[in-house]
Amino acid sequence: MKDTTKHQGLRKQLAKLLEDKGITDKKVLEAIKNIPRHLFLDSSFEDFAYQDKAFPIAAGQTISQPHTVAFQTQLLQVKKEDKILEIGTGSGYQTAVLVAMGAKVYSVERQSELFKITAALLPKLGIRPKHLSFGDGYKGLPNHAPFDSIIVTAGAPIVPKALMAQLKIGGRLIIPLGKEQQVMTMLIRKNETQFEKHECGDFKFVPLLENRI
Numbered sequence: 001m002k003d004t005t006k007h008q009g010l011r012k013q014l015a016k017l018l019e020d021k022g023i024t025d026k027k028v029l030e031a032i033k034n035i036p037r038h039l040f041l042d043s044s045f046e047d048f049a050y051q052d053k054a055f056p057i058a059a060g061q062t063i064s065q066p067h068t069v070a071f072q073t074q075l076l077q078v079k080k081e082d083k084i085l086e087i088g089t090g091s092g093y094q095t096a097v098l099v100a101m102g103a104k105v106y107s108v109e110r111q112s113e114l115f116k117i118t119a120a121l122l123p124k125l126g127i128r129p130k131h132l133s134f135g136d137g138y139k140g141l142p143n144h145a146p147f148d149s150i151i152v153t154a155g156a157p158i159v160p161k162a163l164m165a166q167l168k169i170g171g172r173l174i175i176p177l178g179k180e181q182q183v184m185t186m187l188i189r190k191n192e193t194q195f196e197k198h199e200c201g202d203f204k205f206v207p208l209l210e211n212r213i
Helices: 005-022 026-034 041-046 066-076 093-101 112-124 160-166
Strands: 081-089 104-109 132-135 148-152 167-177 182-189 194-204
Touching: 005 026, 005 066, 026 066, 026 093, 066 093, 066 148, 066 167, 066 182, 066 194, 081 093, 093 104, 093 112, 093 167, 112 132, 160 167
Parallel strands: 081 104, 081 148, 104 132, 148 167
Antiparallel strands: 167 182, 182 194
16 A cells, blocks of 8 residues: 655645645645545545546446545635534545544445445554544434534435434534435534535436445
8 A cells, every 4th residue: 555755745735736726724825735535445446546537446336536525625615623424425525535634534325335435444544533434324323423514525415314413503514415416514503403504516426325335
């Protein structure tokens, strides 16, 4: 599992590209520079790992394109020690970006094959989220709630009520809403019952599946 100076140079170029595409959060860009994305992909994709593209991973899922990862992360406004719930661990790349920014990450993955691969990979890379869980993302992690923010990395037809309930007042929930095409949606919890909604552009994600474990 090598990370060469060539890889590091390609990451700097990728961070510059993301900056040109409107990513302004320096902590996000620094994390993109530091996380070896090629190690989260099948070796056959290694030469393309630092292009701004999504690629297939195990269990019919994808690793999101870097711009999507950076865009969602920027919306979170991550602060050090933030307690963040991630729905859809996937390859672990988004997890790694959040951990690199100093967040305490609690992540849920519903694909057994993918969960096993990623749970084994992250420690080898020295990436240590607070909690990795195999389960139904629609339910969140009520035993670990409340969270400073929640990020959903798959397209959902609705905002799961369980996730809204697990968000702290003042916290942000970032979720791609829609079936075929998604609108990146940010919900900010104002009080016990009210959420402020912002729509932040069109994206395309694999679907968030429910109760299929």
